[in-house]
Amino acid sequence: MSRSTLLRHLVVTVACGVLLFGLTYALDPFRDYQLATAAAYLCATAGLTLLAGQSGQLSLGQGALMAVGGYTVALVQNQFGAHNVTTQWALLGSLVAAICVASVAGAVIGVAAARLRGPYLAGLTLVVAVAVPSIGTLWHSLLHGDQGLSVYLLPAPASLGETFPLERWQAWLAVIAALLTMLALGNLSSGRFGRTMRAVRDDEIAAKLAGINVAGTQVTAFVVSAACAGLGGGMLAVLAQSVSPGAYAFTLSLNLLLAVVVGGLGSLTGAVWGSVLLVLLPWLADDLTNSLIHSPAAQQRLAGNLSLAIFGLLLVIVMIAAPGGIQGLLNRAGRRVRGRRERVAAYRAEPSAPDAQPHAPAASRTSIPNP
Amino acid sequence: MTALLRVEGLTAGYGGVPVLHDVDLAVPEGTICAVLGANGAGKTTLLRTLSGMVRPDRGRILLDGSDLRGLPVEQLIRRGLAHVPEGRGVIDELTVEENLWLGGLFRADRRALRGPLREAYELFPALYARRRHAGHQLSGGERQMLALARALVAKPRLMLLDEPSLGLAPLVVAQIMALLRRLRDDGGLTVLLVEQNVRSALSVADSAVVMAQGRVVAADSAGALVGDDALRHAYLGF
Amino acid sequence: MDRFVFLTVYGLSRGAIYAAFALALVLIFRATRVVNFAQGVLAVVSAYLAYSVSGATGSYWLGFGAALVSGLVLGAVVERVVMRRVEHAPPLNAVIVALGLVLLTQGILGMIYGNQYRAFPAPFSTVAMTVHGVPLMTRYDLFVFGTVLVLMLALAVLFTRTATGLRMRAAAFAPQVSRLLGVNVGRMLTLGWALAALVGAVAGMLIIPTGLGLHPTAMDLVFVSSFTAAVVGGLDSPIGAVVGGLVVGLVLSYVGGYLNSASTPLAVLALLVVVLLARPGGLFSASTARRV
Numbered sequence: 001m002s003r004s005t006l007l008r009h010l011v012v013t014v015a016c017g018v019l020l021f022g023l024t025y026a027l028d029p030f031r032d033y034q035l036a037t038a039a040a041y042l043c044a045t046a047g048l049t050l051l052a053g054q055s056g057q058l059s060l061g062q063g064a065l066m067a068v069g070g071y072t073v074a075l076v077q078n079q080f081g082a083h084n085v086t087t088q089w090a091l092l093g094s095l096v097a098a099i100c101v102a103s104v105a106g107a108v109i110g111v112a113a114a115r116l117r118g119p120y121l122a123g124l125t126l127v128v129a130v131a132v133p134s135i136g137t138l139w140h141s142l143l144h145g146d147q148g149l150s151v152y153l154l155p156a157p158a159s160l161g162e163t164f165p166l167e168r169w170q171a172w173l174a175v176i177a178a179l180l181t182m183l184a185l186g187n188l189s190s191g192r193f194g195r196t197m198r199a200v201r202d203d204e205i206a207a208k209l210a211g212i213n214v215a216g217t218q219v220t221a222f223v224v225s226a227a228c229a230g231l232g233g234g235m236l237a238v239l240a241q242s243v244s245p246g247a248y249a250f251t252l253s254l255n256l257l258l259a260v261v262v263g264g265l266g267s268l269t270g271a272v273w274g275s276v277l278l279v280l281l282p283w284l285a286d287d288l289t290n291s292l293i294h295s296p297a298a299q300q301r302l303a304g305n306l307s308l309a310i311f312g313l314l315l316v317i318v319m320i321a322a323p324g325g326i327q328g329l330l331n332r333a334g335r336r337v338r339g340r341r342e343r344v345a346a347y348r349a350e351p352s353a354p355d356a357q358p359h360a361p362a363a364s365r366t367s368i369p370n371p
Numbered sequence: 372m373t374a375l376l377r378v379e380g381l382t383a384g385y386g387g388v389p390v391l392h393d394v395d396l397a398v399p400e401g402t403i404c405a406v407l408g409a410n411g412a413g414k415t416t417l418l419r420t421l422s423g424m425v426r427p428d429r430g431r432i433l434l435d436g437s438d439l440r441g442l443p444v445e446q447l448i449r450r451g452l453a454h455v456p457e458g459r460g461v462i463d464e465l466t467v468e469e470n471l472w473l474g475g476l477f478r479a480d481r482r483a484l485r486g487p488l489r490e491a492y493e494l495f496p497a498l499y500a501r502r503r504h505a506g507h508q509l510s511g512g513e514r515q516m517l518a519l520a521r522a523l524v525a526k527p528r529l530m531l532l533d534e535p536s537l538g539l540a541p542l543v544v545a546q547i548m549a550l551l552r553r554l555r556d557d558g559g560l561t562v563l564l565v566e567q568n569v570r571s572a573l574s575v576a577d578s579a580v581v582m583a584q585g586r587v588v589a590a591d592s593a594g595a596l597v598g599d600d601a602l603r604h605a606y607l608g609f
Numbered sequence: 610m611d612r613f614v615f616l617t618v619y620g621l622s623r624g625a626i627y628a629a630f631a632l633a634l635v636l637i638f639r640a641t642r643v644v645n646f647a648q649g650v651l652a653v654v655s656a657y658l659a660y661s662v663s664g665a666t667g668s669y670w671l672g673f674g675a676a677l678v679s680g681l682v683l684g685a686v687v688e689r690v691v692m693r694r695v696e697h698a699p700p701l702n703a704v705i706v707a708l709g710l711v712l713l714t715q716g717i718l719g720m721i722y723g724n725q726y727r728a729f730p731a732p733f734s735t736v737a738m739t740v741h742g743v744p745l746m747t748r749y750d751l752f753v754f755g756t757v758l759v760l761m762l763a764l765a766v767l768f769t770r771t772a773t774g775l776r777m778r779a780a781a782f783a784p785q786v787s788r789l790l791g792v793n794v795g796r797m798l799t800l801g802w803a804l805a806a807l808v809g810a811v812a813g814m815l816i817i818p819t820g821l822g823l824h825p826t827a828m829d830l831v832f833v834s835s836f837t838a839a840v841v842g843g844l845d846s847p848i849g850a851v852v853g854g855l856v857v858g859l860v861l862s863y864v865g866g867y868l869n870s871a872s873t874p875l876a877v878l879a880l881l882v883v884v885l886l887a888r889p890g891g892l893f894s895a896s897t898a899r900r901v
């Protein structure tokens with residue numbers, strides 16, 4: 001990766017950070033919490049985008065790896081709590097632990113997954129997503145079954161003032177985690193590892209002939225994505241201040257898949273759209289039902305289910321009509337605008353040839369890669 | 372004599388890239404027409420277009436005067452057009468007998484097919500001995516026999532054969548050519564025969580067309596083509 | 610020993626259901642190379658319909674019939690309306706679409722029926738009959754064995770003895786050649802999905818009354834077990850699916866009986882990992898070299 005790319009990524013990250021920092025002051029605590037949740041999701045979805053979009057491995061187990069991160073944070077934080085640790089830096093230790101444990105879990109799955117393709121890989125990771133939450137029940141003495149654990153969390157630092165809302169503090173934490181994740185993944189995918197991953201995705205045999213360690217690349221991608229999931233899951237635990245199998249159920253894995261597919265598997269930016277959608281859509285759906293329907297029984301039945309149905313419908317429609325997702329559509333629109341500008345420029349430069357054809361922009365990958 | 376198959380101005384290809392250019396062809400009923408040409412000349416593409424597997428961009432395909440264009444592939448066999456594809460198209464996972472049945476199922480139920488199946492076995496006794504074997508257990512020659520037999524069970528009027536001699540011993544090739552001759556003479560079958568084996572093909576064919584780069588470069592009676600030294604040297608290599 | 614016998618019969622009974630469900634997965638995989646991840650939720654829809662019909666008419670059997678019919682219709686509709694549109698796309702697109710159907714259907718079911726578990730009564734006694742004082746099997750187990758046996762025989766006859774079955778097999782193995790031979794491959798695909806959904810609906814009807822309860826996600830774990838069963842069998846072998854189903858049923862029964870019922874999902878995972886790593890083609894794969 002060239003130094004200018006690195007610099008650009010840094011500048012963009014810092015700019016986003018400053019913007020979001022300002023934004024947290026403009027938002028009320030509820031919105032700050034939503035922002036924090038979207039940022040926590042973004043850690044996991046960005047990792048999944050890298051894994052599915054660039055290395056071509058579709059994992060349905062990302063939610064399970066988030067659970068690993070979440071429970072790790074819960075256990076470590078509660079140890080800190082039990083020992084009366086009062087420094088905010090302790091949280092950093094918990095999150096690092098979450099990343100490490102999730103990476104190890106990801107490595108285990110990844111080693112198995114590197115030998116699998118297509119439906120077998122999807123099936124295996126699906127079984128992981130369904131099976132892992134049952135560890136909570138199995139290891140009841142430590143993890144407290146369906147009830148789960150509460151997470152010890154210090155209030156926002158006193159230096160920020162008495163009335164500083166916890167949600168804003170949480171939003172800061174989550175946004176920092178998300179920005180660091182995006183920065184790391186952005187650099188990774190624009191560097192050599194990214195090229196290696198895409199080479200493996202596009203043609204395994206050619207990659208092997210070119211001397212690339214195919215299995216190693218795939219496992220590494222899995223570990224990176226798992227680390228991101230661990231961070232995201234840990235962040236979710238910090239936000240909710242509790243963890244339970246229900247919070248990391250199979251539906252979470254499906255939701256993460258939805259986010260990356262609808263956002264667009266082609267680029268990390270897609271993960272941003274997806275994560276925002278994941279937070280906004282259920283909230284909008286609930287708002288809609290509450291304003292349209294007044295019977296409490298009906299409201300209760302629609303709660304959550306309407307957004308679930310919309311998610312599903314969205315996933316089906318996007319996959320059929322616009323496999324590139326939101327980012328794919330944006331890219332296409334952007335190219336069209338640019339194309340028109342080029343055409344106009346070409347016409348101006350050479351008015352005697354009105355049918356001068358600007359060369360067609362290279363067709364970009366609109367369907368998700370076929371491993 | 373009217374042509375059973377008449378092709379006019381046929382242009383077709385894959386993904387917008389034309390492979391066939393303006394192909395004209397007429398095959399009278401009860402005759403064998405050989406289609407000759409180098410690798411990549413477009414012979415297979417021609418057959419695939421005739422049987423609807425490749426959509427033509429332009430031109431007409433008339434079978435007994437009615438246009439076949441736009442008909443779904445599975446309807447063409449009902450019009451009397453049987454296509455034995457390149458590589459023969461035996462379904463490996465099915466037994467010999469199931470393959471044969473499948474050949475006639477579109478027009479009759481299993482019971483009514485007993486007669487046609489018996490005829491097929493009489494024509495190819497080797498197949499009868501192997502009727503319970505799966506397709507992938509057959510030898511190359513047996514596969515070719517099965518593909519031919521399966522097409523015959525359909526009782527077609529026009530048979531499209533794509534390189535039936537591919538990979539077969541000369542003796543088997545001679546047998547197949549003799550069979551085609553008999554089917555034409557006794558049963559009035561019309562055949563469009565794609566072949567690399569030019570001598571064998573011309574030995575049974577009534578007429579022949581030579582294709583090069585997706586165009587018909589010569590069309591004449593088989594005898595005239597054999598006599599045309601320049602053409603033979605230029606396109607047929609003997 | 611008594612416990613072992615009981616767990617074995619119990620495992621075979623559950624395994625028979627997994628076998629049926631795995632068979633449904635195999636039917637579709639053979640024809641389209643797609644694993645129908647929506648199979649479980651389609652079965653749940655049929656079960657809910659049966660629940661409503663039974664509730665309205667008071668007859669279990671009318672509900673059962675409704676489940677069968679709805680399975681056929683649902684399978685056909687899903688293939689025609691949705692899956693056909695991703696037929697030529699990369700295979701992962703079909704997986705994602707199927708998962709989208711899972712979310713969509715679970716959402717719709719939740720909106721209609723709510724998210725509480727509903728008791729789904731079994732048509733026969735679920736109290737174990739004893740032989741020489743040893744609890745052996747329940748009447749319901751007998752019903753399960755009988756139903757699955759009839760189902761498998763019917764499928765075997767359909768596929769090996771009828772013209773339609775021959776067409777369906779041909780269409781699955783060699784769609785291009787089959788079309789040349791006059792087989793309407795599109796129609797066979799629709800029929801295959803319809804049949805698979807019917808089989809899945811039967812499996813759902815059989816397993817939901819066994820303490821599972823009716824819920825939009827009721828079949829998630831069944832799907833996982835049956836997918837494992839199908840993989841054990843090689844994903845494209847019907848016989849393999851049946852054997853795989855019985856194996857998974859037995860393993861889960863022993864694990865649940867001797868260890869801990871909470872560990873069964875992990876046992877499924879372990880079994881799947883072992884099979885995928887040791888014999889990726891499954892125990893009954895027809896072809897040795899397969900893209901896994």
Ligand SMILES: Nc1ncnc2c1ncn2[C@@H]1O[C@H](COP(=O)(O)OP(=O)(O)OP(=O)(O)O)[C@@H](O)[C@H]1O
Nearest residue numbers: 385390408409410411412413414415416417457567
């Ligand atoms: N499925 C396809 N997609 C794209 N191009 C194709 C396809 N099949 C054939 N072609 C191209 O069309 C041209 C004609 O091919 P075709 O198979 O018709 O030749 P042929 O005369 O049958 O050759 P051969 O004697 O080797 O069988 C070739 O240039 C080939 O590359």
Ligand SMILES: [Mg+2]
Nearest residue numbers: 414415416457
């Ligand atoms: Mg050819």
